[in-house]
Amino acid sequence: MSQQCLQILGLCFAVTVAWCCPYGWIKHGPACYHLGPEEESWFDGMKMCQIHGSVLASVENQEEHNFIVSLMRNTHKSIVWLGGSDWNVEGSFVWEPYGDQITYTNFSPGEPNDYKNSEDCLLIDGSSHKNSTFTWDDRNCQDSHFYVCKQMDDITGNLIG
Numbered sequence: 001m002s003q004q005c006l007q008i009l010g011l012c013f014a015v016t017v018a019w020c021c022p023y024g025w026i027k028h029g030p031a032c033y034h035l036g037p038e039e040e041s042w043f044d045g046m047k048m049c050q051i052h053g054s055v056l057a058s059v060e061n062q063e064e065h066n067f068i069v070s071l072m073r074n075t076h077k078s079i080v081w082l083g084g085s086d087w088n089v090e091g092s093f094v095w096e097p098y099g100d101q102i103t104y105t106n107f108s109p110g111e112p113n114d115y116k117n118s119e120d121c122l123l124i125d126g127s128s129h130k131n132s133t134f135t136w137d138d139r140n141c142q143d144s145h146f147y148v149c150k151q152m153d154d155i156t157g158n159l160i161g
């Protein structure tokens with residue numbers, strides 16, 4: 001199925017069943033993704049995503065994980081925040097802000113470990129510290145890292161020209 005789209009005068013016109021992502025965002029499956037250009041705390045990363053009509057990314061399966069890792073590699077970002085947190089109930093990670101259950105995980109061995117009882121936010125770590133494995137870790141939400149926003153096709157998908 002073709003996934004081309006036309007952008008004319010700022011309006012999107014879908015060709016076949018596709019839609020347009022905002023400029024600077026990358027379409028993959030039923031969502032658009034954007035890597036934040038600056039390092040932020042998990043909270044500020046979530047806020048920045050929300051300003052742009054999205055949330056910190058959830059990861060539903062291995063294929064989506066691999067896609068986000070490819071974004072990280074292409075932009076030379078070794079660590080990015082995801083939308084997962086166990087801030088609400090320690091040890092029970094959900095996808096914020098909706099509280100969706102996490103069904104797929106890709107944690108590093110020994111993670112999540114809630115180190116010093118202070119780690120409540122999820123990230124993908126592809127740094128040499130984790131042997132460039134691009135696996136998940138819980139970290140202190142106040143730490144500053146790049147982050148990945150995800151915008152679902154809730155509204156734009158219906159704007160067929």
Ligand SMILES: [Ca+2]
Nearest residue numbers: 086114119120
């Ligand atoms: Ca925790």
Ligand SMILES: [Ca+2]
Nearest residue numbers: 113114137138
């Ligand atoms: Ca940890």
